[in-house]
Amino acid sequence: MRALILSGGDAPSRAALDAARPGWRDADLVIGADSGARHAAGLGLPLHRVVGDFDSLSAAEVAAFAAAGAVIERHPVDKDATDTELALIAALDAGATQISILATWGLRADHALGTATLLTHPRLAAAGATAELLDAASRIRLLQGDAVLRLELAPGTIVSLIPWGGDAVVSASGLQWPLVQETLRAGASRGISNVSVEPTVEIQLHRGALLVADGGVE
Amino acid sequence: MRALILSGGDAPSRAALDAARPGWRDADLVIGADSGARHAAGLGLPLHRVVGDFDSLSAAEVAAFAAAGAVIERHPVDKDATDTELALIAALDAGATQISILATWGLRADHALGTATLLTHPRLAAAGATAELLDAASRIRLLQGDAVLRLELAPGTIVSLIPWGGDAVVSASGLQWPLVQETLRAGASRGISNVSVEPTVEIQLHRGALLVADGGVE
Numbered sequence: 001m002r003a004l005i006l007s008g009g010d011a012p013s014r015a016a017l018d019a020a021r022p023g024w025r026d027a028d029l030v031i032g033a034d035s036g037a038r039h040a041a042g043l044g045l046p047l048h049r050v051v052g053d054f055d056s057l058s059a060a061e062v063a064a065f066a067a068a069g070a071v072i073e074r075h076p077v078d079k080d081a082t083d084t085e086l087a088l089i090a091a092l093d094a095g096a097t098q099i100s101i102l103a104t105w106g107l108r109a110d111h112a113l114g115t116a117t118l119l120t121h122p123r124l125a126a127a128g129a130t131a132e133l134l135d136a137a138s139r140i141r142l143l144q145g146d147a148v149l150r151l152e153l154a155p156g157t158i159v160s161l162i163p164w165g166g167d168a169v170v171s172a173s174g175l176q177w178p179l180v181q182e183t184l185r186a187g188a189s190r191g192i193s194n195v196s197v198e199p200t201v202e203i204q205l206h207r208g209a210l211l212v213a214d215g216g217v218e
Numbered sequence: 219m220r221a222l223i224l225s226g227g228d229a230p231s232r233a234a235l236d237a238a239r240p241g242w243r244d245a246d247l248v249i250g251a252d253s254g255a256r257h258a259a260g261l262g263l264p265l266h267r268v269v270g271d272f273d274s275l276s277a278a279e280v281a282a283f284a285a286a287g288a289v290i291e292r293h294p295v296d297k298d299a300t301d302t303e304l305a306l307i308a309a310l311d312a313g314a315t316q317i318s319i320l321a322t323w324g325l326r327a328d329h330a331l332g333t334a335t336l337l338t339h340p341r342l343a344a345a346g347a348t349a350e351l352l353d354a355a356s357r358i359r360l361l362q363g364d365a366v367l368r369l370e371l372a373p374g375t376i377v378s379l380i381p382w383g384g385d386a387v388v389s390a391s392g393l394q395w396p397l398v399q400e401t402l403r404a405g406a407s408r409g410i411s412n413v414s415v416e417p418t419v420e421i422q423l424h425r426g427a428l429l430v431a432d433g434g435v436e
Binding site for chain 2: 055080081082084085104105106108109110111112113114116117118119120121122124133135137138140158160162163164165166177185186187188189190192193209211213216218
């Protein structure tokens, strides 16, 4: 089951998503994380649930979302999680196994980085679920441990491999600069801006954790 | 010695930086990372050096920077590092011990996350140097291992603590929600949007790695 979470950053454009990410709107569940719920209308999405403390939504907005059929899940302001983490947990509780988070970027850098680290949320691994940060220009996923990711990409697509939290040992094929059991050092940018040259790119992580971003052309 | 690196994302506004970060422009060295060099004029900064493959600067722009006195450091296009990493290395080679990276956000998400991971660059630790991501709304630093950070902040300032690459054990005082040897779990957002309540905030990392962001008010 696939869920879309609308976070509180800048919304990507619907037209750009349609062009870059066909099928992006195929979801069984759309959750607005507090003010992120405002993005649903512009993206042409239904809004099934709104989660948060609603400190950045007016009472009238919350009432309008409820009147339109959304389930309202209100948390105390002094809560221990961001609205986006609460939305992630709500998606997992509803049975989602694929979760795309939109509108991560553009508001507060601490929130954006916090949302990026949600990809390592222990509930995801416990549920066998995957999450990604999605916008028109990039889709960002996390590989951990011993894992393989196959991507079907138009040749010429940027593929960035970013070691996360430590060194990562990686093999990758179908790229302009292939890797064979190479160590990407934490804090080094060597894996950024690789480019696909085959229709299928295969990324194998042997050790560590690795962010994989695909999308856009140089 | 303090260096400013101008990365290739969106430039913060000079007025907003002046208001939020007095002293931000006190630097001995200003380095433009490729197209980031364009930000110098708008920020009222001298430009001492331009580093990169110049695939996003015109030959005329590079010539103009050189004519204005900047040292031009040209790397091959097929290089193993982003322009921002090359600028970081140039700053360290010049003896910088405090490095602020501006214009991290707003262009490509993979670049922004790659720049964030530069805070863990092995050359920084080897040089005993510190780096931060700086914009008007937030200043983001990384603590690793057993470390203490004292911040002088106007009460009411947002302070976010984000475990990085794994769990972090943290004590923090001067905050609305103080922490005493508490474990912040990787992927959980509990440490985001704490708020300073004393003029001095002290953050002590006992184990792991922790991003500390300060700036802005709720």
